[in-house]
Amino acid sequence: MVGKRLGVNSMLEVKELYFRHKGEKRDILKGISFSAEKGFITTILGPNGSGKTTLFKCISGIWENYKGEVKVNGISIDKLPYKKRARLFSVVPQDHEPAFPYSVFDVVLMGRASYVGIFSSPGKKDYEKAETALELVGIRHLKDLPYTKISGGERQLVLIARAIAQEAPVMLLDEPTSHLDFKNQINVLKKIKEIASLKGLTVIMTLHDPNLASLFSDKIVVINSGNKIAEGSPKEVLTEKLIKRVYGIDVVKVDINGQNIICPLI
Amino acid sequence: MVRRTIFKVLVLILILSFIWVEVLQAETFRVTDKLGRKVMVDVPVKRAVIVITYELIPALNLWNQVVGVSRWAEEVCGLYRAILNENPNFRKPTVGAGSDLNVEAVLRLNPDLVITWTYNPNTIWFLEKKGVKVIGIHPDSLQELYEVMRLHGKLFGKEKRVEEVIKEMGKIFNLIRARVSKIPPEKRKRVIHLGGKPTTVSCGIGITNDVIKLIGGINPASSIKERNADVSIERIIQWDPDVIFIWGSAGYDENWLYGNSQWKYVKAVREKRVYKLPRWSTWSPRIAPIALYMAMKVYPEYFRDVNFEKVADNFYKKVFGISYYKVKHYEGY
Amino acid sequence: MKGIKALIILASPFIFGWIALFLGAYGVSPIMVLKILLNETLHVFNVGDIPEKAIIVDIRLPRVLLAGIVGACLSGAGVTLQGIFRNPLVDPFILGISAGAAFGCAITIGFLSFLPIQFMAFIFGITAVALAYTVARTQGEVSRLTLILSGVIVSAFFTALVSIVKFLVDPNKLQSIVYWLMGSFSLADWKGVKVSLLGVIFGLIPIFLMRWRLNVMSLGEEEAKALGVNVSRDRLLFIGFSTFAVAIATSLCGIIGWVGLMVPHLVRMLIGPDHKTLVPLSLAGGASFMIAADTISRTITSFDIPVGIITALTGAPFFIYLMKRGGKEAWGK
Numbered sequence: 001m002v003g004k005r006l007g008v009n010s011m012l013e014v015k016e017l018y019f020r021h022k023g024e025k026r027d028i029l030k031g032i033s034f035s036a037e038k039g040f041i042t043t044i045l046g047p048n049g050s051g052k053t054t055l056f057k058c059i060s061g062i063w064e065n066y067k068g069e070v071k072v073n074g075i076s077i078d079k080l081p082y083k084k085r086a087r088l089f090s091v092v093p094q095d096h097e098p099a100f101p102y103s104v105f106d107v108v109l110m111g112r113a114s115y116v117g118i119f120s121s122p123g124k125k126d127y128e129k130a131e132t133a134l135e136l137v138g139i140r141h142l143k144d145l146p147y148t149k150i151s152g153g154e155r156q157l158v159l160i161a162r163a164i165a166q167e168a169p170v171m172l173l174d175e176p177t178s179h180l181d182f183k184n185q186i187n188v189l190k191k192i193k194e195i196a197s198l199k200g201l202t203v204i205m206t207l208h209d210p211n212l213a214s215l216f217s218d219k220i221v222v223i224n225s226g227n228k229i230a231e232g233s234p235k236e237v238l239t240e241k242l243i244k245r246v247y248g249i250d251v252v253k254v255d256i257n258g259q260n261i262i263c264p265l266i
Numbered sequence: 267m268v269r270r271t272i273f274k275v276l277v278l279i280l281i282l283s284f285i286w287v288e289v290l291q292a293e294t295f296r297v298t299d300k301l302g303r304k305v306m307v308d309v310p311v312k313r314a315v316i317v318i319t320y321e322l323i324p325a326l327n328l329w330n331q332v333v334g335v336s337r338w339a340e341e342v343c344g345l346y347r348a349i350l351n352e353n354p355n356f357r358k359p360t361v362g363a364g365s366d367l368n369v370e371a372v373l374r375l376n377p378d379l380v381i382t383w384t385y386n387p388n389t390i391w392f393l394e395k396k397g398v399k400v401i402g403i404h405p406d407s408l409q410e411l412y413e414v415m416r417l418h419g420k421l422f423g424k425e426k427r428v429e430e431v432i433k434e435m436g437k438i439f440n441l442i443r444a445r446v447s448k449i450p451p452e453k454r455k456r457v458i459h460l461g462g463k464p465t466t467v468s469c470g471i472g473i474t475n476d477v478i479k480l481i482g483g484i485n486p487a488s489s490i491k492e493r494n495a496d497v498s499i500e501r502i503i504q505w506d507p508d509v510i511f512i513w514g515s516a517g518y519d520e521n522w523l524y525g526n527s528q529w530k531y532v533k534a535v536r537e538k539r540v541y542k543l544p545r546w547s548t549w550s551p552r553i554a555p556i557a558l559y560m561a562m563k564v565y566p567e568y569f570r571d572v573n574f575e576k577v578a579d580n581f582y583k584k585v586f587g588i589s590y591y592k593v594k595h596y597e598g599y
Numbered sequence: 600m601k602g603i604k605a606l607i608i609l610a611s612p613f614i615f616g617w618i619a620l621f622l623g624a625y626g627v628s629p630i631m632v633l634k635i636l637l638n639e640t641l642h643v644f645n646v647g648d649i650p651e652k653a654i655i656v657d658i659r660l661p662r663v664l665l666a667g668i669v670g671a672c673l674s675g676a677g678v679t680l681q682g683i684f685r686n687p688l689v690d691p692f693i694l695g696i697s698a699g700a701a702f703g704c705a706i707t708i709g710f711l712s713f714l715p716i717q718f719m720a721f722i723f724g725i726t727a728v729a730l731a732y733t734v735a736r737t738q739g740e741v742s743r744l745t746l747i748l749s750g751v752i753v754s755a756f757f758t759a760l761v762s763i764v765k766f767l768v769d770p771n772k773l774q775s776i777v778y779w780l781m782g783s784f785s786l787a788d789w790k791g792v793k794v795s796l797l798g799v800i801f802g803l804i805p806i807f808l809m810r811w812r813l814n815v816m817s818l819g820e821e822e823a824k825a826l827g828v829n830v831s832r833d834r835l836l837f838i839g840f841s842t843f844a845v846a847i848a849t850s851l852c853g854i855i856g857w858v859g860l861m862v863p864h865l866v867r868m869l870i871g872p873d874h875k876t877l878v879p880l881s882l883a884g885g886a887s888f889m890i891a892a893d894t895i896s897r898t899i900t901s902f903d904i905p906v907g908i909i910t911a912l913t914g915a916p917f918f919i920y921l922m923k924r925g926g927k928e929a930w931g932k
Contacts, residue, residue, distance in 0.1 A: 063822050086827025093825075099685035099817050100872030106814065112813045114827025116835075119808040121875055166826070365773060366766050462774030465785040465903070495902035496785055497656050500626035503650060517775045519710065528657050528788055531650040 153184030674885020699727025
């Protein structure tokens with residue numbers, strides 16, 4: 001991460017994004033602009049209620065009533081049909097309760113939906129890509145288990161494998177660590193970094209923990225109360241002053257082996 | 267002295283009260299209806315609503331004692347329509363369909379008694395709760411039909427007239443019996459009666475079954491102890507009836523069976539002996555001419571000298587006071 | 600193990616159908632059945648023009664085929680709707696399809712008997728769904744809960760309309776409507792089979808081809824969209840195809856409940872939720888269940904028990920057994 005230059009080859013661009021729910025008077029997002037570079041991991045950081053999730057839903061196309069622009073590779077995603085959109089970016093949602101107990105393989109296979117015609121079923125190629133994705137994420141041994149019977153960390157990895165099977169250049173992850181224990185948080189983020197690097201993906205994820213953001217991102221975009229507070233490398237962005245401003249907590253920044261760690265002052 | 271007077275007065279009052287009770291009891295009639303309900307009715311009834319047995323109104327001359335009828339009397343019953351045409355002043359308010367009474371309309375007429383069928387018991391309970399006297403009927407045999415008719419006689423003070431009507435019915439039944447009793451058992455025909463659907467047959471319970479027996483027919487469905495049952499066509503082919511009668515109000519007729527390849531192996535269809543009955547109520551004196559109609563279709567050779575329309579006309583005039591031919595016109599034949 | 604289960608389910612309609620051809624009210628010896636079938640297909644064993652031939656070829660064969668196809672239609676619609684609404688207890692009637700179809704039939708029998716019943720049932724089945732969809736559509740989006748609620752309202756609306764028709768219609772037609780509503784295969788013929796094939800071609804085959812999509816749809820609207828599925832359009836297609844299948848089925852043999860709810864759920868418990876296998880196995884399961892139920896309904900007593908009673912009586916205990924054994928897992932809860 002050290003030494004990579006930012007500002008080159010913008011893959012995803014968000015311009016003046018405003019969003020409010022229908023019938024509401026207040027904007028949740030108040031004109032946010034930032035960019036995510038190709039091949040880099042960009043983290044959207046902010047406390048609860050900052051508008052992270054709303055921003056995420058607008059970028060991923062789940063919510064469409066926003067004002068402003070979201071462009072991927074120069075193309076506005078606004079009017080894109082779902083199929084095309086899904087080939088541009090994949091979404092890894094937070095862990096959730098599924099309606100039916102599909103097998104892990106079946107879940108990963110669903111990532112191929114944008115390549116399978118409406119009156120068709122997945123073909124040999126699709127099956128192979130699903131297998132490869134499982135291999136890449138290292139969960140091939142879970143292939144035939146019901147999705148509902150594996151641990152939270154494993155489920156998150158399955159969703160990542162599904163996103164890989166989708167073969168989209170941009171991967172969006174919504175709080176990939178929120179339901180996980182310490183061990184799994186680190187494992188999952190390590191995996192994401194490894195895969196992003198291997199496949200040259202552009203990753204955008206939302207996190208609320210500054211340290212995890214610092215350890216695993218190339219770029220951090222800090223938002224609070226619907227506004228962008230900062231954008232840049234972790235070192236640049238995560239200052240004691242910013243943490244105090246956004247989180248209201250006194251911290252001290254510590255440098256260990258070239259890594260920046262934020263320590264709260266109790 | 268005073269005490270003895272008081273004593274005499276008390277005895278007088280006592281005797282008078284006994285007489286009073288006697289008089290009361292003589293005018294109140296206790297009926298147990300088809301649902302087992304016990305109903306006390308003051309007879310003769312002066313304001314009745316008749317839902318199903320409206321053909322008894324002309325038969326027993328109940329025009330002055332009936333204040334309402336169901337819609338079906340005017341819409342479905344050609345006999346009733348014909349009589350109304352002759353006597354427009356006989357028209358009565360209608361209180362809804364036989365299967366779905368308009369309770370408000372009934373209550374508005376302030377009836378002494380409602381005589382209806384037990385098809386929808388809820389209506390009966392509902393009316394009862396509103397303080398209306400209801401008698402539910404559902405004659406399932408000829409004997410029961412006679413009882414229902416005699417009940418009407420008793421309720422309306424027309425006992426003598428009922429016996430006259432029953433006598434006329436008896437004449438026709440006797441005619442039938444006399445002819446068919448001559449038929450040896452091996453020559454008896456298998457007869458079935460189809461209802462709302464071509465595969466719904468009249469079974470062991472009901473007036474239809476009794477009539478088939480009376481005309482010397484054998485109802486292969488009588489082993490099923492129901493009023494009606496849905497059977498597979500296979501079963502009908504197995505029974506192989508000689509004659510098939512179709513309910514007068516069914517939505518199909520004999521041509522439907524003749525044109526259907528699934529039925530062609532049934533004897534009655536092969537020999538073109540499928541007949542749709544006239545659209546007459548079977549809960550009425552008209553069951554007698556219906557029986558004659560059926561008998562003549564099943565055993566025509568035993569009734570060659572009988573002119574059906576003349577017998578019917580004679581019956582109609584005696585029972586309903588109107589000509590058969592006039593009614594036939596209203597039934598669209 | 601799973602593979603064997605799947606094979607059994609897939610083969611079951613043929614096994615049950617085959618057995619059903621040998622059973623019936625008109626006893627036909629097994630050898631004769633075989634001879635007749637071979638005669639029809641391979642033109643060997645000249646059996647001549649005997650009633651047994653009509654029984655097997657004209658009555659039992661179309662009845663078994665129709666039962667199978669109707670069962671598949673109901674079950675196919677059920678599995679589709681359960682997938683779309685992510686709810687294993689959703690049933691084809693919840694969108695008001697059956698009530699709409701019932702109304703179409705009632706109004707045809709009652710007032711428009713010159714029109715083909717199937718057509719009217721289908722028209723109003725589709726109308727009901729379209730109505731439910733329009734009512735639920737608030738801001739260009741349709742939440743599945745709102746859709747279910749509108750379906751219930753539309754269902755109640757059409758049921759009320761059916762009651763009105765029953766009230767207004769004359770008593771003869773009323774019987775036909777009542778019988779049709781009860782659901783039965785006793786009048787199954789080759790014409791019905793041909794009509795039912797429409798349901799297969801324009802209902803079941805599209806659903807079969809789209810079945811993998813149901814996996815993705817069942818993840819929920821947000822995720823399915825993110826995976827590249829045009830959720831609104833695909834949902835419309837699924838609902839349209841399943842409505843068509845149900846309307847055709849209902850118009851041919853009345854209202855038969857339970858199959859569309861039960862069979863997909865049972866198959867899911869036995870085989871798993873992957874629609875690639877679940878859909879074809881639900882079709883097969885629905886077909887064999889219906890064939891079995893109809894065969895029982897026409898062989899157990901001398902008359903036909905309404906098939907809806909059989910489906911309920913056999914379906915419910917089996918369902919309870921499976922639920923107790925391991926139902927929770929099948930729900931993914």
